[in-house]
Amino acid sequence: MKPEKNRKKRSYNRSESIECWLMLAPFLAFFVLFTVIPVLISLPVGFTDFDMINMPHFTGLSNFKNLFLSDRIFIRSIRTTLIFAIFSGPVSYVLCFMLAWLINELPKHLKTVFTLIFYIPSMASVYTVWQLIFSGDQYGYVNSVLMDLGILTSARQWLTDSRYILFVVILVQLWISLGAGFLALRAGFQNIDKSLYEAGAVEGIKNRWQELVYITVPAMKPQMLFAAVMQIVAAFTADIVGRNLVGFPSTDYAAHTVMTHAYDYGWVRYEMGYSSAICTVLFLVMYGVNKLITRLLAQED
Amino acid sequence: MTDVSKLKASSGRAGRKHGGTVCIFIFLLLLAVFMALPIYLAVVMSVKPSQEWFIFPPKFYAMDPTLDNFREMFRAAGQLWVPFSRYVANSVFVTAAVTLAQCFTASMAAFVLAKGKFRGSKFLNSVIVISLLYQSNVIYIVQYMVIAKLGMIDTYAALILPSVATPMGVFLMRQSISQIPDAMIEAAKVDGAGMFRTCWNIVMPNQKPALMTLMIFAFQSAWNIQSGSYVFDESLKTLPTAVAQAAASGIARQGVAMAAAVFMLIPPVIFFVAAQKNVIETMAHSGIKD
Numbered sequence: 001m002k003p004e005k006n007r008k009k010r011s012y013n014r015s016e017s018i019e020c021w022l023m024l025a026p027f028l029a030f031f032v033l034f035t036v037i038p039v040l041i042s043l044p045v046g047f048t049d050f051d052m053i054n055m056p057h058f059t060g061l062s063n064f065k066n067l068f069l070s071d072r073i074f075i076r077s078i079r080t081t082l083i084f085a086i087f088s089g090p091v092s093y094v095l096c097f098m099l100a101w102l103i104n105e106l107p108k109h110l111k112t113v114f115t116l117i118f119y120i121p122s123m124a125s126v127y128t129v130w131q132l133i134f135s136g137d138q139y140g141y142v143n144s145v146l147m148d149l150g151i152l153t154s155a156r157q158w159l160t161d162s163r164y165i166l167f168v169v170i171l172v173q174l175w176i177s178l179g180a181g182f183l184a185l186r187a188g189f190q191n192i193d194k195s196l197y198e199a200g201a202v203e204g205i206k207n208r209w210q211e212l213v214y215i216t217v218p219a220m221k222p223q224m225l226f227a228a229v230m231q232i233v234a235a236f237t238a239d240i241v242g243r244n245l246v247g248f249p250s251t252d253y254a255a256h257t258v259m260t261h262a263y264d265y266g267w268v269r270y271e272m273g274y275s276s277a278i279c280t281v282l283f284l285v286m287y288g289v290n291k292l293i294t295r296l297l298a299q300e301d
Numbered sequence: 302m303t304d305v306s307k308l309k310a311s312s313g314r315a316g317r318k319h320g321g322t323v324c325i326f327i328f329l330l331l332l333a334v335f336m337a338l339p340i341y342l343a344v345v346m347s348v349k350p351s352q353e354w355f356i357f358p359p360k361f362y363a364m365d366p367t368l369d370n371f372r373e374m375f376r377a378a379g380q381l382w383v384p385f386s387r388y389v390a391n392s393v394f395v396t397a398a399v400t401l402a403q404c405f406t407a408s409m410a411a412f413v414l415a416k417g418k419f420r421g422s423k424f425l426n427s428v429i430v431i432s433l434l435y436q437s438n439v440i441y442i443v444q445y446m447v448i449a450k451l452g453m454i455d456t457y458a459a460l461i462l463p464s465v466a467t468p469m470g471v472f473l474m475r476q477s478i479s480q481i482p483d484a485m486i487e488a489a490k491v492d493g494a495g496m497f498r499t500c501w502n503i504v505m506p507n508q509k510p511a512l513m514t515l516m517i518f519a520f521q522s523a524w525n526i527q528s529g530s531y532v533f534d535e536s537l538k539t540l541p542t543a544v545a546q547a548a549a550s551g552i553a554r555q556g557v558a559m560a561a562a563v564f565m566l567i568p569p570v571i572f573f574v575a576a577q578k579n580v581i582e583t584m585a586h587s588g589i590k591d
Contacts, residue, residue: 016496017419017420019496020418022497023412024410026409027407027410030406030466031468033447034463034465034466037443038440039440041439043435106329111581112581115577116574116577117333120336121336124343126559128558132359133342138357139357144358144359175336180469184473186514187513187580188477190510222479226472226473229430233433259436262437276439279437283435286434290434
């Protein structure tokens with residue numbers, strides 16, 4: 001045990017260590033200042049009654065008690081977030097991977113075109129268009145087309161009827177979800193060593209499916225993990241799409257996610273302590289899911 | 302003999318059937334139509350004259366397309382406190398600074414975190430992932446306090462510096478660099494290259510796809526930086542702020558807002574296409590990595 005420890009210690013070369021820290025320095029300076037410090041100061045706020053005006057007082061676990069014991073809307077928002085995450089997370093992850101792979105099978109110039117078309121939604125903010133598409137009157141594109149085809153006999157209130165709200169918000173969320181993860185996977189596919197495929201062809205790999213399973217997926221682990229983390233964050237912190245599309249608060253709180261609840265208490269009621277407690281709970285859940293998925297992706301090979 | 306001819310026919314990729322590729326193309330095309338429809342409608346709405354807004358049934362095209370909405374947007378933006386070109390210049394400067402600084406700092410940090418051997422690298426890696434996962438409203442308040450404490454309110458620094466270090470960028474690059482075989486790094490060391498030279502001369506030229514992807518993210522987020530609560534001096538404000546103001550003031554608001562959204566989308570799209578072309582070109586003539 002002891003000699004091994006010694007060896008480990010010696011394997012850190014002093015001058016290399018110094019060079020490493022020097023190269024990290026520019027990033028770390030900004031990262032600590034604008035991310036780490038704010039996060040560290042934010043963490044304990046959940047245990048206080050901070051309201052942005054008075055000095056915060058330590059209130060122990062009372063925020064968390066209130067959350068789980070007396071905040072019915074919070075409990076509802078957990079359900080909504082889970083439905084949201086289950087539908088938008090894995091579906092969009094599979095979509096990201098599948099589309100990135102299929103695009104990779106196309107000739108060069110088509111690659112750029114399709115990547116652009118699938119990625120544009122995450123660059124644009126065109127909620128107004130979606131509102132027109134799902135507008136509740138006959139001017140809405142969906143209503144108009146469905147009534148023309150005789151599928152619907154009267155206009156549906158897609159954005160205000162609590163039966164449809166969640167479905168519409170998930171659909172739009174999926175539409176914009178081919179973002180960072182998708183692009184990282186595309187880059188990953190481009191970066192795979194071609195000689196691996198040549199070797200595979202020689203060794204008897206017969207079609208693109210086998211190539212995908214035996215060569216591509218194992219070579220793409222790092223990008224797949226990146227995309228997974230991005231999808232987790234996007235799925236669990238979903239909030240903006242709902243607020244922009246169906247308004248805030250939505251009918252019957254149908255699109256009220258945990259993050260929307262945090263927004264409500266933070267920026268509408270200025271109960272930052274409570275809002276922060278909500279974020280802490282969400283973070284713990286995301287951290288757990290992330291651990292699980294990291295383990296899954298690491299084990300696969 | 303058959304092996305060789307097979308290899309040549311498929312340029313090294315196993316069993317590519319032409320029909321399969323066509324099927325993939327048709328599938329992607331159908332999906333692309335659905336994906337592009339809202340964007341297409343956004344463009345259509347930005348060129349629709351206001352009298353066409355309430356035609357029934359809603360049309361998928363503009364009967365009498367016009368650039369009035371764009372004209373109105375530029376007119377309204379021209380009436381703001383400072384000339385329109387000033388907002389453009391501010392945004393171009395901020396975007397260029399953030400993109401370059403982000404790529405420079407993130408690449409180096411990612412290389413060190415992926416391949417460097419020093420105490421604390423594991424810890425830093427998990428800090429980066431955790432900071433990605435933790436999101437809270439309070440963070441913005443503390444960030445504001447940090448910026449105010451540093452005396453950066455009403456300077457370009459307030460627009461640029463907070464966006465320089467993004468954990469996402471480092472995470473992306475780190476994942477990609479981790480695929481490079483250690484042997485390559487060791488070989489560079491044997492040749493006498495330090496970490497810094499190994500990073501820029503040997504690793505980065507191999508990381509074009511990831512680097513280009515990072516640039517796309519950086520450009521896109523920087524281009525959308527709003528002056529928000531950090532800058533009150535009108536001459537320092539950025540284009541998104543000016544365009545939002547213009548879109549909120551005109552008469553035919555919906556049309557102008559749509560024109561503003563379409564207008565703001567053009568530079569990131571051009572940048573995206575240029576960067577993606579580069580990603581795909583790299584693949585075509587380099588089979589580096591051993």
